[in-house]
Amino acid sequence: MSPFNKVKELAHTIKARLYDNNLREAKSKYVARPEIEGHIGIDEVIDSGIARGDIIGNSWDAKLHVRGFLRETVRLLLAGYSVNLFYFHLSPSITGTFDSPHEPFDKKKHGITIRFYIQGTLRRIIEEEARVVIQGLANTQGFIEKIYDISSGLFDEVLTPGHSIRIIGSRLKLLGDGTEEVGVFFLNALGQRFKTLEISTNKAGLLMVRVPDNLPAGFYTVGVVTQYLKGNKLLKKAHVISSPVRLEVKG
CATH class of the missing domain: 4.10.520.10 (IHF-like DNA-binding proteins)
Structure with a gap:
């Protein structure tokens, strides 16, 4: 054959x-x-x-x-x-x-x-x-289209600790009513969760954040936790918008 x-x-x-x-x-x-x-x-x-x-x-x-x-x-x-x-x-x-x-x-x-x-x-x-x-129609509460690692110049492949990434998508703006924690998180296969502490751009279609310095080597899913819907509207509860691919932190 x-x-x-x-x-x-x-x-x-x-x-x-x-x-x-x-x-x-x-x-x-x-x-x-x-x-x-x-x-x-x-x-x-x-x-x-x-x-x-x-x-x-x-x-x-x-x-x-x-x-x-x-x-x-x-x-x-x-x-x-x-x-x-x-x-x-x-x-x-x-x-x-x-x-x-x-x-x-x-x-x-x-x-x-x-x-x-x-x-x-x-x-x-x-x-x-x-x-x-x-x-049919997708859940319109937001999505991540791609992630650009500025240090390496690569899309949807790697994360470089201590350097910035651009998260491109829709309805990503970090916004909440104060009742729940919002932010950008990095989750690895061991269940460890790391939060970025530096956000330089916070828009509905683009987030620019610094990758935490202390990420161990391995593969990570990037999650955006927000209550943002559109305009000045908020969701009742925060939800997670996850990256469609896993990104690698090299050892």
């Missing part, structure tokens, strides 16, 4: 909710955003593949081999290679500008990123097999 047919069997429906379209001169009222089913990693993907029969052999060996493959992929990417992985390919890219032909690369001014390009096979699968089912 070809790789294309294998993946066709795995294609499933993406559920989505509708949000207000706030773009200027927008012709349509709503935009769709996927409902994230969960956060999974290498181990979960391999366990799923073994359960389905798509991956044959020992689970431990498969996980070991995949991690080795990914390490080698990263090594080659950072050696200047463009890596074709059949469904997509990855290529290194350099950000920032240079003032002269002799200016060296400076990590304070320049950066290295990895570009992701969809290949034709995956594009055909998306066009022919993937489906989206609209689940």
